[in-house]
Amino acid sequence: MACLPAALPALALRRWLGLGLVVLLCLSLGYALEKKVVKSKVGENVGLPCCHEIPSSESLHNYRVYWQKNTTEVVLAYAEGKKICKHKRYENRTEMGTRNLTLWISPVEILDNGPYQCVVQHLRFSQNSIVLCDEPVTLFVTADFSKPNITAEVSANSCESTEMVVRCSSHGGFPKSTISGALNNISVVWNVTWVSESSLSLYNVTGELWLNVTEDVIFTCSIENNGFAKSTSLLLKKTNDCVAPAVPPPYNVIAASSIIIVVFLLAITLAARYLARHVCSHCCKPQDSVEEGVKECMKPPVSYKVTSETSSL
CATH class of the missing domain: 2.60.40.10 (Immunoglobulins)
Structure with missing residues (x-):
């Protein structure tokens, strides 16, 4: 029992030495693999x-x-x-x-x-x-991929937003690398297509994304290969060449406008009838006086008969 305190440090020392040898072996093995x-x-x-x-x-x-x-x-x-x-x-x-x-x-x-x-x-x-x-x-x-190329095609347009198809492509790289996209530094997920003749051939890559652009944004495409990244950015603009639809007037405005138009048409009709009657009354009076004068002229003179009778007496 008196030997136990002395044996404990020796046992612990052996364990530490064994652990150190294992660590050294792992480090040397990792260095060799590297x-x-x-x-x-x-x-x-x-x-x-x-x-x-x-x-x-x-x-x-x-x-x-x-x-x-x-x-x-x-x-x-x-x-x-x-x-x-x-x-x-x-x-x-x-x-x-x-x-x-x-x-x-x-x-x-x-x-x-x-x-x-x-x-x-x-x-x-x-x-x-x-x-x-x-x-x-x-x-x-x-093999280094080429610098990404970004294209944007407008598919639909309205006053609220612009629908675009954005494509990013790169070619001539090996092996497959990481391609990513971002809108105003916010990552987006898109469809990626890899094209290669075989597993030991250069790769071409294309990423495609559908966007609804409501305001001008910066789109960035990056491709990382062998620890190095290449990026390209493009400003996507929301088009403004749209005409806002006309807003129909309220129902009260339509009713008031209709009443005003009807009253205006009635006033014109009444005024036209009044003017026609007034003009006709003025035109008919001179014609009647002329006819009466003609009739008076055609009557025989009364004084001529009286003188004839007097002369015969």
Whole structure:
């Protein structure tokens, strides 16, 4: 029982040492995995590191080196210092370092994307070979998308809003990337279409969005690839070339207007009748006096008869 207090610190120390070794192993493993991924862009020159380096006391003649892709396709192979195999697709595009055994590819193509493996064998005098290493390395090939292009097409228009079809497109990128849109810095969700000949070909992307624009807004389209983003913005304007519909007058106004029109028409009718009668009365009186004068003139004179009778007596 007296030994327990002394044993406890020793046990705790062992646990801490074990935990430290685990953490150190994880860190070293993560560092190793990080070194085995190489990134490159289409058209660049890239070097894939091998898992072994030939010491200065030896030469390539003492080794057999195989660089293969997907463990089935031999890219480049050397034996006793001589090139013994080279893939047709990598013709005039690959070289290997004679010391560090690095595989150089130039220019990089989309089809070069994928896992590679460097297998190193050491040749002995007995012609037996010993495999020194066969660790893989992954080549991650990317291609930059073009700067996004935004187009807007008006589909319908009214005084309240303008309906638009907004499209954003970009081409020539690899692999598939994130494409996003925003209205006045507020994210929107749209339909995205990817077009590519195969999984190892350049991509073209188009995003489409239907909008009801009630005021002028700024639309931004962004595409992110390999940690870098390209953006384009366009001002979407609400069109103002519309005519507001005429508002019908109230019922009371219509009724009052109708009464005024009817009274006005009656007044005109009565005035016309009065004027016609007044003109007719003035025109008829002179005609009657003329006729009476004619009749008086046609009567025989009374004084002529009297004188005749007097003369006969």
